[in-house]
Amino acid sequence: MDEDRVIICRCEEVTLKRVRELLDKGLHTMDEIKRISRCGMGPCQGKTCRPLLAQEIANYLGIDVGSVALPTFRPPTKPVKLGVIARGDECD
Amino acid sequence: MTRSAHVAVIGGGVNGCSIAYNLAKQGCTDVVVFEKSYLCSGSTGRCGAGVRCQWGTEMNCRLAFESIKMFETLNEELGYDYDIEFKQKGYLILAYTEKEWEQFKLNVRLQNSLGIPSRLVTPEEARGIVPGLCTEGMLGATYCKKDGHCNPHHTTWAYARAAERLGVRVKTGVEVKDIMVRNGRVRKVVTSEGAYNVEVVVNAAGPWAKPIGAMVGLDIPVYTERHQILVTEPCAPVQDPMVISFSKHFYCQQTPHGSFVMGYGDPTEVKGYDIGHSWQFLERMVQVVTPVLPVLKELRLVRQWSGLYTISPDCQPILGGTPKVEGFFMAVGFSGHGFMLAPVVGRLVAEQIMGRPTSLDISMLDLERFDRGELILEPSVV
Ligand SMILES: Cc1cc2nc3c(=O)[nH]c(=O)nc-3n(C[C@H](O)[C@H](O)[C@H](O)COP(=O)(O)OP(=O)(O)OC[C@H]3O[C@@H](n4cnc5c(N)ncnc54)[C@H](O)[C@@H]3O)c2cc1C
Numbered sequence: 295m296d297e298d299r300v301i302i303c304r305c306e307e308v309t310l311k312r313v314r315e316l317l318d319k320g321l322h323t324m325d326e327i328k329r330i331s332r333c334g335m336g337p338c339q340g341k342t343c344r345p346l347l348a349q350e351i352a353n354y355l356g357i358d359v360g361s362v363a364l365p366t367f368r369p370p371t372k373p374v375k376l377g378v379i380a381r382g383d384e385c386d
Numbered sequence: 387m388t389r390s391a392h393v394a395v396i397g398g399g400v401n402g403c404s405i406a407y408n409l410a411k412q413g414c415t416d417v418v419v420f421e422k423s424y425l426c427s428g429s430t431g432r433c434g435a436g437v438r439c440q441w442g443t444e445m446n447c448r449l450a451f452e453s454i455k456m457f458e459t460l461n462e463e464l465g466y467d468y469d470i471e472f473k474q475k476g477y478l479i480l481a482y483t484e485k486e487w488e489q490f491k492l493n494v495r496l497q498n499s500l501g502i503p504s505r506l507v508t509p510e511e512a513r514g515i516v517p518g519l520c521t522e523g524m525l526g527a528t529y530c531k532k533d534g535h536c537n538p539h540h541t542t543w544a545y546a547r548a549a550e551r552l553g554v555r556v557k558t559g560v561e562v563k564d565i566m567v568r569n570g571r572v573r574k575v576v577t578s579e580g581a582y583n584v585e586v587v588v589n590a591a592g593p594w595a596k597p598i599g600a601m602v603g604l605d606i607p608v609y610t611e612r613h614q615i616l617v618t619e620p621c622a623p624v625q626d627p628m629v630i631s632f633s634k635h636f637y638c639q640q641t642p643h644g645s646f647v648m649g650y651g652d653p654t655e656v657k658g659y660d661i662g663h664s665w666q667f668l669e670r671m672v673q674v675v676t677p678v679l680p681v682l683k684e685l686r687l688v689r690q691w692s693g694l695y696t697i698s699p700d701c702q703p704i705l706g707g708t709p710k711v712e713g714f715f716m717a718v719g720f721s722g723h724g725f726m727l728a729p730v731v732g733r734l735v736a737e738q739i740m741g742r743p744t745s746l747d748i749s750m751l752d753l754e755r756f757d758r759g760e761l762i763l764e765p766s767v768v
Pocket residue numbers: 396397398399400401402420421422423424425426427428429430431432433434435436437560561562563590591592593594613614615649692693694695717718720721722723724725726727
C-alpha cells in the first residue's frame with residue numbers, strides 16, 4: 295500500500311504517511327494529531343477520518359480502538375454561512 | 387525511589403515549553419515539564435494567536451517587540467521540521483470613538499519612540515490595506531506591518547521538541563498534585579506518577595495558576611474567564627492583516643491555511659472554568675464582524691470553540707520569583723496576550739531562574755507589585 299496516496303482526512307488532505315510520521319514522532323492521541331496535522335478540522339467535522347485515525351492510533355499502540363480518547367465535539371454539525379447567522383431566523 | 391530534577395515546570399502550554407527550552411539553552415538541562423493532559427491543551431491551543439507590538443504601555447511594547455523579533459527566526463532557532471506559520475502581514479486596529487482615537491495617537495507616539503514602525507492611517511488608507519473593509523463610523527486606524535499571527539500548536543510543539551533534544555524531559559498526562567515546601571524553600575513536587583525532589587518549581591499552569599500557587603501557600607490574584615472563538619472554511623487569500631477593534635471587542639484574521647479565525651470578547655462573560663460554547667456568541671460575533679468585513683458573509687462556519695483568559699488585576703503577566711517562597715517562580719496571568727509574549731518570557735524567566743541579570747528589566751512584573759500598589763494598566767486590550 296502506498297501510504298503517501300492513502301488519504302485519511304479528505305477535507306484537509308492528510309495522508310496515512312503523515313499520520314504514521316506523527317505517531318513515530320510521539321504524538322499518540324487524536325487531539326495532538328488533529329492539532330498538528332489538521333486531521334478532522336475540516337468542514338465535515340471529522341465524520342470520515344475520526345474512526346480511521348482512531349484505528350490507526352490503536353494499531354500503532356497495540357490497544358483497543360474503544361480506548362482511544364475522542365476530541366471534543368463542537369458545533370455546527372453542518373457548515374452554515376456567516377451571512378445566514380447574521381440575519382438570524384432566515385434560511386437559505 | 388524518589389526521582390529528581392533541578393527544575394520542575396508545571397504546564398505544557400507555550401510558556402512552560404518556552405521556559406524549559408530556554409533553561410536548557412542557557413545550560414540547565416535537568417528540567418522536567420509536567421503537563422496533566424496533552425501539550426497545548428490549555429489556553430494556548432485555543433487562542434487567537436495574534437502577535438502584535440502595538441501596545442499602550444512601554445512594558446508591553448518592549449516585551450512584544452522583542453518577541454516578534456524572536457518569532458521571525460524561531461523555525462531556525464528551534465530546528466523545527468515543519469513550520470510555525472508566522473505570518474507578518476500586520477495588525478490594523480480600528481478606532482470608532484474619540485476616546486479611542488486620542489489613545490491611539492498616544493500609543494503610536496510611544497511605539498515609535500521605542501522603534502516600533504506603527505502609524506496612524508485614515509479610513510481610506512485602511513481600505514487600501516484591507517480591501518472590502520467597511521469604514522462606516524470609523525475615525526481612523528493604526529497599522530504596524532511587523533505584527534501578525536502564528537500557529538500556536540506548532541509553536542508549542544517546536545519548543546517542546548527542541549527542549550527534549552537538549553535533554554529536557556517532557557511528561558504529558560502527568561499531573562502535579564502537590565508541592566512540598568520546607569524552611570521557606572520548595573523541595574519536592576508530588577505528581578500522579580510519584581514524587582520528584584526539586585530545587586526550583588515554575589508555575590506556568592495557565593488557568594490553573596491559582597491552585598498551583600495555593601500549593602505553596604501563595605494567593606495569586608488572578609481569575610479565569612471564558613473567551614469564545616470560531617473558524618470558517620478556507621478561501622483564497624483576501625485579508626492580509628489581523629483586523630481588530632477594542633470598542634467593538636472583536637479580532638479577525640485569515641490564516642495561511644485560508645480559513646478565517648475570529649473572536650469576540652463578551653464584556654458580560656462570566657468568570658470560572660466553563661469552556662462550553664454558546665449560540666449567543668455565534669450570533670453576536672457575526673453581527674459585530676460582518677458589517678465591518680462584509681466578505682465574511684459568504685463564508686461557512688466550520689467550528690466554534692472556547693478557552694480561558696487568566697486575568698491579573700492589571701491585565702499584565704506576573705513573572706519571576708517571590709521572596710515568600712524560595713525556588714518558586716511564576717509565569718502566569720497573561721490575560722489575552724500570553725501567546726505572543728512566550729518567546730521573550732521564556733528567555734527572561736530562564737535568566738531569572740539561572741540567577742543572571744535579565745536582558746530586559748521585568749522586575750516590576752513581580753507578584754509583590756500588587757502589595758505595593760504599583761499596577762501597570764494597559765489600555766489596549768480586547
Ligand atoms: C479565545 C482566546 C483567544 C486568545 N487570543 C490570543 C491572541 O490573539 N494572542 C495572544 O498572545 N494570546 C491570546 N490568548 C491568550 C493565550 O492563549 C494565553 O495567554 C497563553 O496561551 C497562555 O499560555 P500558557 O502556556 O501560560 O498557559 P496554557 O496554555 O493554559 O498552559 C498551561 C498548561 O498547564 C497545564 N496544567 C495546569 N495545571 C496542571 C497541573 N497541576 N499539573 C500538570 N499540568 C497542569 C494545563 O493542562 C495547560 O496545558 C487567547 C486566549 C483565548 C482563550
